[in-house]
Structure formats: C-alpha cells, structure tokens
Amino acid sequence: MNQQQPASYRITFEPGNRTVTAAGGETLLEAARRLGLHVNASCGGDGTCGRCRVIIEQGAVNGGASEKISPADFQQGHRLACGAEITGDTVVRIPVESGLGKGGLTTGGRGEVAGRNRARMHVYDIEELREHGLFLPPVEKFFLELPRPGHADNMADAGRIINSLSSQYDEHRMVITLPVLKKIPAALRADDFRATVTVARPVHSGKNFVMDIQPGNWTRRNFALAFDLGTTSIYGILVDLESGKVLARDGAYNGQLSYGEDVISRIIYAEKPQGLERMQELAVNTINQVLDKLLAKAHPPEEAARGAVRREEISSITIAANTTMTHLLLGLDPSHIRRAPYVPASTFLPPVRAADLGLKLDQHAVALCYPAVSSYVGGDIVAGVMGSGMYRTDKLTLYLDIGTNAEIVIGSREWLVCAACSAGPAFEGGGITHGMRAAQGAIEDVAIDPQTLEPLLTTVGNRPPVGICGSGLLNLVAALFTCGVLDSRGRFQRELATDRLREGRSGWEYVLVRQQEAGVEHDIVLNEVDIQNFMRAKAAIFAGVKTLVEEVGLAIGDLEQVILAGAFGSYLDLDAAMTVGLLPEIAPEKFLYVGNGSLMGAWMSAMSNHIRRDVVAVVRKLTSFELSEVTAFQEQYTASQFLPHTDLELFPGVKKRLNEQAATSIPAP
Amino acid sequence: MNQQQPASYRITFEPGNRTVTAAGGETLLEAARRLGLHVNASCGGDGTCGRCRVIIEQGAVNGGASEKISPADFQQGHRLACGAEITGDTVVRIPVESGLGKGGLTTGGRGEVAGRNRARMHVYDIEELREHGLFLPPVEKFFLELPRPGHADNMADAGRIINSLSSQYDEHRMVITLPVLKKIPAALRADDFRATVTVARPVHSGKNFVMDIQPGNWTRRNFALAFDLGTTSIYGILVDLESGKVLARDGAYNGQLSYGEDVISRIIYAEKPQGLERMQELAVNTINQVLDKLLAKAHPPEEAARGAVRREEISSITIAANTTMTHLLLGLDPSHIRRAPYVPASTFLPPVRAADLGLKLDQHAVALCYPAVSSYVGGDIVAGVMGSGMYRTDKLTLYLDIGTNAEIVIGSREWLVCAACSAGPAFEGGGITHGMRAAQGAIEDVAIDPQTLEPLLTTVGNRPPVGICGSGLLNLVAALFTCGVLDSRGRFQRELATDRLREGRSGWEYVLVRQQEAGVEHDIVLNEVDIQNFMRAKAAIFAGVKTLVEEVGLAIGDLEQVILAGAFGSYLDLDAAMTVGLLPEIAPEKFLYVGNGSLMGAWMSAMSNHIRRDVVAVVRKLTSFELSEVTAFQEQYTASQFLPHTDLELFPGVKKRLNEQAATSIPAP
Structure with a gap:
C-alpha cells in the first residue's frame, strides 16, 4: 500500500x-x-x-x-x-443499480398498463382558475404611454410612472425599487416615454412594487417558474402569465442525492462545516439545470416572432418543498428539525431576490417558498392542499401523498388536519434488495399467472429489467398474495411447486427475473425481508389514515373523496393497493389523482395572488397531529401489518375475492 | 520635452x-x-x-x-x-488657497465676534420631541424571554418570536427577513431563548420587519446616524435612540469636490463613462470617513461598562441632501437634472440596505434618503422644513437656507411654497478674486474705521489672513457701503483719500490685507467685479424672497418669523445683511437660526417615525415655483442690484442711517 x-x-x-x-x-x-x-x-x-x-x-x-x-x-x-x-x-x-440510471427522470409519464384501475386524473387548468376568479398573477406587466415632460410638467420620471399607473390602470401604493430607479431615465427615453413596467403585488402588504422597466410594449412577455423541490427529484415548469399556458416542463434528480437519500442524512451533512452551504449550492444548481432545460424548450406559440423565452423575462419563481428542503434551499439551519421537539427555524418564508439564492435569474426576479405547518408537514403538502383544490371543497376529503414520508390530510374548506408518517423508502425503491427508482429498466408492473406462478413484467422504457420500482413492488406483492404465493403474514408458501421460490442468502425469495433475462448480472428477487419492509410501509400509511380519521371522530366510510398525489400515486393500481391493505376500500370513483400536488400548488401560486393570500389562512387552519404520540396509531400499525389487515371486515371486497379464490385456484399444499 | x-x-x-x-x-x-x-x-x-x-x-x-x-x-x-x-x-x-486648507472643516462653531447682531439659535431637542409626541424611533429593540420549545409546543423559532412580539409588546404584522432567519436558531439557543430583536417599522407599509437578533438583552444599545450630504461638506451625527442623545458629531469635505464645486460639474462628470460610479464612491467614502470619526468619539455615558458604540449596533442612517447629491449617492442618473425641463429620476426614494450602497454598516442597517420636491428643491430643504418645525407652525414663516443655491420656503402648517434661486458661490467664497471657504485663515469679519478707512479683521483660527469667506465678504461690503467707500451701485468712490483704494488688473479695488501681513504671497483685495458678483448673489436672494411672498398674495411685512439655516446663516450679521439688502428689514427678534437645517431634519427623521410619515404629506404640499419663469422676479432682481435696493422705502432703517451718516461722516468729494 x-x-x-x-x-x-x-x-x-x-x-x-x-x-x-x-x-x-x-x-x-x-x-x-x-x-x-x-x-x-x-x-x-x-x-x-x-x-x-x-x-x-x-x-x-x-x-x-x-x-x-x-x-x-x-x-x-x-x-x-x-x-x-x-x-x-x-x-x-458505477453499476447501473448504484447510479441514477441512464434515462434520467421520466417527466412525461410512463406507458399506461392496460387493465389497471387507476384514479381519475384531475388537474386545475387556467380556465378553471379564471372561472373560479382565482387568476390574478402576483406579477403583472403594464404598458405606459407617458406624457413627455415639458416646461409646464417637469415631474420626476418615477412620479410620472406612478401617476400613470394610477390613472391608466387604477394601480396604487407603488414603491419603485432602487435597481429600477437606476434604469428609469434611460428606459423612458429609449422609446419616447413608452415603456412597460413589471409590478409585483406582495400579499398582506400595504405596498406594491415596480420591479422592472423596459422600453416599448412587452406586456405579452411575462413568465414565471413553479418548482417542486423534492428530496429525490426536482421538477419545474415554465408558465406564460399572459395566457396561463405551461410552456415547458422538466426535471432532474436533486444534486443532494449523493449525500443521502432522506432528509435526515441531508440535515446531518448540513451540520458539518460548510455543509449547509454545500447543500444549498446543490439544490440551487439542480434548479438552475432544470431552468436551462426549460428555457431551451419554451417558445410561446403566439409570440413566435419574438422567439424563445429569455431568462430576464422571468419575473418570479415559486417553490414548494418539504420543510428540510426549504431550509436547505434558503440556507436556514435545519438541525433542530431532526431532534425532539423537532423545531424548524421558520415555517413562513419571506419573498427573496432569486439571484440572492444563486438562481440564474434576473435581478428583479423574486423567489417565494411555500409556507410549512411544521418540521414534518412541509410546504409541499401545503402546496398539494392548495393545488388540489382541497382547501376549497365542501366534500370530506382524504389527501394522500405517498413518498418516503406519507403525508395525510383530511378535511375540507371548513377544517383541515394533517399528519406525516414515515413509510420508509420502499415505494421509491429503497430498502428492498433489488429496489430502484422508476428509471429506465425498472420493473413497474407485474402480473403472475395463477397456474404457473410465472411472472409477466413491464419495465420502464421496455428495457431489460434491472430492479423493481414502487409500483412494480406493489403489484408484485398484490399478485403474489392473490395467487396464494404469500400468506397474510407476508410469508411464502414454501411448499408451492415452482422453482421461482427458493431459499437465498437472506431467507426465502421469489425469483422475479433470472440473470440471463436481466439487465444486471444477477437474479432479481423479492425476499421475505423485502416483504416485511413493504408491509411496514403500507401499514404505516393505512394506520395513519385510519388513526387520523378516527381522531376527528369520523370513520373511513365518511370520506367522500380521496385525492392521490405524487409520482407513486399516478402509477398506483387501486385494486392492488386495496388488496394489500395500503388504501382503504372505497369506491374507485371517489378517487382522484392530481399528479405532482406540490408542483401543482406552486403553479397555482405563480398564477394567483388569491392563492398566495389564502395559503396563510390554510396553514393556520391545518392542525398537525404527531402520530407517534397517539396511542391508537401504534395499535393500528400493528394490526395493519398483515395482508390486507388483521381485521378482514375492513376489506370486504378483498375478503370476498380471497374466499372465492381459495375455493378455486390455490393449489393444495 | x-x-x-x-x-x-x-x-x-x-x-x-x-x-x-x-x-x-x-x-x-x-x-x-x-x-x-x-x-x-x-x-x-x-x-x-x-x-x-x-x-x-x-x-x-x-x-x-x-x-x-x-x-x-x-x-x-x-x-x-x-x-x-x-x-x-x-x-x-498646492498653495493654500487652491487646497482645502489645513484645518479641515470647522464643525464646532467659530469664535463669536462681539457686537454682531445674530439670529437667535433654535434647536429641537429630544425633550421637545417627546413633549410633542414625536419621539418614535423607526427602529426599536425588544427583549424577548421566550418559552422553551417542548413536547407540547414545537412551534418554529420564527413563529415563537412573532407570537412573543405580539403578546409581550403588542407589535404585529411582523416579517422576519432571510438574513435574520439564518441567525435565529443559534441566537435563540445561545442564551436560553432570551434574545433581543431589532424591529423596523417602515412608514406607509402594512408590515414591520425583524431586522436583527442578538442573544441576551441589548435593548439599550440602539444607535442611528443622521447625515447632511452637502455639495461641499458632509456632516454626520451619531444618536442614541434609547436616550435621544447626540453622542458625536463630525464632518468632512465632500470627496467629490475635486471634480467641481457645484452640482452641475458633478453631473457633467457623472455623465462620463464610470463617472456616476466614481461620484457615488466618493460620496460614500466621505460618509464612511465621517462614520469612522463618529465611532471613535461615541461613548454612551450611561453604558460605559459596555464601551464605545460598535458599528453593528447602528441600525439606520438617514440622509438629507439636495436632489443631485441624492442621485449621486444612490447611483441614479442625474443627467436630466441639468437640462430643461429639469427632470430628476425620482423625488421619493425607497429605503435601501446601507451596505448595498457601500456604507460600512452591518447588513441589517437601513439607509433612507429624504424625499425631494424637484430637481432644485431637494431633500435638504425638505429636511430643513421638517427639522426647523416650520411644517408644524401656525406663524407665517420664511425659511431661508443660503448656499450656492439659496432655498426659500414660505408658509406654515397650512400651506408651503418654495423656490430655489442660484445665488452663485459668492457666499461660500467662490467667484470672488480672493474668496475662500470658512477654513483656517479666512477673513470672517471686517470692521472699517469710518475716518481712516483702515480695516480691522478677524480670521478663522486667528491665523494670518489668506482670503475672504462669505460672512467676511458680507460684513466688508456692508462696512464699505456704510462708510461711503462704496456707492449704492457698488462702485468705489475713487476720489477718497486712502491708499487702500487703487486701480488693479481687474479695475478698482480695495486692499484689505497687504502682502506683508497676509498668509499668502499677494495682497488680499476686493474689486468691483467681486462686488458685482456679491450684488448679483444678494439680489437673487432678496428678489426671490420678495417675489415668492408676493406670488402668494402677501407682503414682506406679513412675515411673522424668519428661520435662517445653513453655515452662512449662523455667522450672518443681521444688520449687515439688511444694510446691503440681502435680508428684508424685519425686527431682529423675529429671526431664528436653526443651524444645519438639513442635518436637523435628518436627525429628527432618525428619531421619529411620525416625521417620516409626515414628510410625504409635506413634500406633496410644497408647491415649487420656478422663479425664472415668473416675470416679476426679473424685475425684482434688477431692482435689487443696488445697495440696499433701488426702492429705499423697503429699507427704512438703512435709509435713516444713510441720511444721518451723510450729514456727518462722509468726507466731501
């Protein structure tokens, strides 16, 4: 050596x-x-x-x-x-299963798998915002044709603009920021006192701000960014504030991933010298990367003559993220988030200059982060409540965003309660021997022949399989259970006549892919340890939902609507989820899927000052439960660590199917 | 070569x-x-x-x-x-008359000259502010003893502070800025959740801002700066916002002086490449110099144990300046100020971070510039109107600040009109053959023996004379006129029997100091060209006052109070000023002197949010007259270019004295 x-x-x-x-x-x-x-x-x-x-x-x-x-x-x-x-x-x-995978993030949506029972997609669009009177961009552009100064009127340039905003557009209480004052004299005289001003209206402020000035008429060139800053992935969209259209969407893995997959490891790194700066830099760099991709894509269709969106035409970026990610992005000390009693530095965040954070945007662009409720109910979940419209509905609604943490919100326009429970990384491919994210080659769907017990696979990108992602795992476990390969405790029926079942290094396992058919140099298997991890994850979520519903004196049967959010939610088969007891048995037509709820909320906030105003009241209204402190939760959690549950009466449909299948298809021991 | x-x-x-x-x-x-x-x-x-x-x-x-x-x-x-x-x-x-003089700025007050009739000094003090209910610092410190977070109360650090400000001090609508959020977690835990927060209350805003946090109780350490940023000199004071006391005052010549003595030459320089940046840098450097001197001097008497004021304990700087100086300080393009129709970039200025301007203050310190009325009625004059209390008085008041530009305000709490007229630099020692500023060796007072016509001089610092400053010039001209050496047209009575009168290179002149008695290597003289310059200056001021009074339908006799401001005003002999027709003949007891009105206004603004709020209404109320556009002004100006005036009835006192002296002391031709 x-x-x-x-x-x-x-x-x-x-x-x-x-x-x-x-x-x-x-x-x-x-x-x-x-x-x-x-x-x-x-x-x-x-x-x-x-x-x-x-x-x-x-x-x-x-x-x-x-x-x-x-x-x-x-x-x-x-x-x-x-x-x-x-x-x-x-x-x-770096072998493929240790890296991020070749294809990067799948932002567009993977292939649909026939026969799967999914939640209906529901996405607010600009027309719906307008219809509900919610469309009011926080940043607007106004074209001013000012009287030229002269002998009898030598008012200051700034005063001339303020007067004209008032008389032409009924816009009052304006403050012009210093950087804009510096640009005004030249800008006004470049096109004979015709200029476009960019006005920001912060909510809950007595003042509005003139943030930019350009010679000529540029009112149709007003763009905004909305970002979901996730622990794993960062997604962004670029919106045209004039038409309300989404011009581009893209994403990237969070650059912080190399420093740990969950928020706790990020916090631990941030506590090291220069660690917080490094975490902030990585988050900012990833946003900048996505921003570059968005700019490369975005061409406002009706403005073709003026070309692609330019960086300096973007006047705001709205970011939704969990509490830790928000802290890391802003450079706030996150260390007390991970220690009892779990105190964040702040839940409400002031608007800041985007360039001050290191974001590659013009000096005038403002960055706004969604407020959080607590250390573990973050701005991402608040954004989901806003973006899904849950905060405005009369229906008793369950909002469920399944990731490493499952976030649960129950309520309606009247009241809202929420809780977060640690599901672990199973649904994102973590904690499972051959688990992986939904990257190229991930097994995303599995069917099992009830006779031969042979699997039928679908992979992301139709590539040779390299691992199992969350939806694949769910469908695999549901199929194994339905076929009787797994019992209700999650143990393999070892006596079954198939060479797919064997005893491996970590105990009994089901061989999903043999090495020769795989894109990696080993068999892809699911073992009993993996299944226990899966069961703990699904049990935490179901127990969380049931506990929270019952804490407010209601029952699961009272729910009038279930909104699923998050990447996992979009590929989640409702039948499979109920079969394993992940989701309560509720009529499928009551399920809605809203996609990336966090990104949706960020988008709405970028489009609507009403949302920005209302979010403050929503955060104050959201009562947060600490499930670990509710005795009933522990009991529910234990009772839920079965397929689908110790109390089969909670899943009458599954019970009925099991009974039918027991009579017909399960080979006798 | x-x-x-x-x-x-x-x-x-x-x-x-x-x-x-x-x-x-x-x-x-x-x-x-x-x-x-x-x-x-x-x-x-x-x-x-x-x-x-x-x-x-x-x-x-x-x-x-x-x-x-x-x-x-x-x-x-x-x-x-x-x-x-x-x-x-x-x-x-660099000969002494081309430099700034050895002694630098006289900030403390020069020697009193016996027998001179001066305006009474009137200065607001902190007790008067309190008495009038005006004491309300825009920046306050609050000591918080917060409940420690625990199991049942894990509110975010920031929310804990906001709640406590509300419950302990009834302070609401708080926004915590990002730099403070970054400091909060460590600051709160450094002294067991006891901390001092610095709160700024911008006027006309719906929000208050937490701008700083310190562990422990620092409420008695809250300081502010007030500056008068003059074209020639920059004066600053450091105030204790707790006691209201002025802890230190100092000044320096404006570093821009080397680039021209008047605002026009500064604007011309600022129009060159990098010129604006250079002008800004020089103003900022001078303020920083004065700040260093203030810090070296300032020891709060009741806080001796904690030592001198530290830079980071200063939370605001309020600056009063004319419109051009304000533009140069903030980096605003001043070029349209000097061209018809004389349009400034802005008259109202937003608060900015002092450090962003290059001022050597902590990140949290805010800089605020006084608003202006127009290009030539600047924030300095507005500050004078505020600082002198004129905006609150019921008496019909004339406010007069004599510098290179004379600024004239007439009115009371009900209404205010103002005008600026270019007096030229005569009263600051410019445009006069041997004129100079009131630096060491400047002749500041002159008496003339009516029999021998020999002069008796007083110089600043009792140094050998090197030139004539403004007050010396005024007293000299008044004395020469009173002794009959000058006629009412400002011409020497050439036939007088004295070798003090002679024909020099620029025409007839009075030899005030012979070379052998001077601190320079030439005679110090006053010639007829100098006297014409003086007469134009005093005529502009008197004509300005008379025109403005009459434009609002009043007469000089209606004035109930005259407030003199500025360095020249403090050394101005009322008798001499009336003798030459610079000031209208009004009973001396109606005159008040407020010192540096601009600095006084800046001080009041630093102490009082009420002043900050009211100044907006005062600026809107101040009607600005462009004297060059009033026909009557030209007539008045022409009529005033006599000693004291073509219309002697306007100066009955002077008329009477002249008649008496004509009968006794003037030697026959």
Missing part, C-alpha cells in the same frame, strides 16, 4: 470516463461527489445501507468491504464507495 | 509629500484626484475658473497657462493643474 498519503491520484469513473484528481485517503464516494456523479448512498455515506457498491476495474483501494458484499463479489472488485479509500490511480465502474 | 508618452512618472505633491505614479500626458489635476488630494476646480477641470493654480517646484509640465496667471507668476512656475500635462518627474506645490 502506498504510504505517502496524502499524495494525489487520478480516479476515472465508468461509464462516462469522468476523471477527477483525488488525495490518498479520500473515499471513492467523496471523489464521485466532487465530480457531481451520483452514487446511491441512502445512509449518507455511513457504510450502513450498502447501496453505494462500485467495482474496481483497475488499481486498488483500501477498505470498502461490507457484509452486503459477498466474498465472490469482493473478489471481483466490488466495494462500498463510502468506505473505499483511494491509494493510487484507479478506474471505478 | 519627453516624447516617449505615455511613459510613467513620479509626481510628488506638497505640502504632505504625497507621491503618485502618473502617465505622460495626464494632467496634474487627474493625478491629484487619483491620490484623493483636493485641488479647487470650481469648473470641474475645464480651465475656465482658474482656481486650481499649483506651483511647479521641480521638473516641468506641458501647458497650464491661463489669463488668470500673470506672466510673473507663470515664470515662477504657476500653472493651472487642469491644463498642466505631465511630461516627467515633478514636484508640485
């Missing part, structure tokens, strides 16, 4: 042939992070999750062994990147 | 032995400016004013001749710095 540390070495990562100079003693994970390469590290680099496996192709490293790596694989050069210290020039391969 | 331009040379300026490297072809004025050395250049460096005379002691320059330099002086090495191009290493002396 090289003893002359810290010398510096050349580390090359494959695929992609990306090279970085690293000091001896640095870990491969650190080197990859500096390059901006993503290596899965759910645990944030502590060596506990085993997800950051890499393969040393040339050279050698020190350390990086793990019980998650078999002796055979270790022989082949497999190491954990977080433990592997650099000791010389090295070529390292 | 050296032909290898632009080579670089070493230029040394005396006194002070300051050295700078300069390129061949650069002028001495440019080289001096780069060093930050002041060389008078009233014209801004155009070669027309002849004030930037320097003496080449070693080496040689190219050019710099002028009709203002006699052939003998030229032989001695005298040159105009603005025209003298560098051609080699040079040692240059």
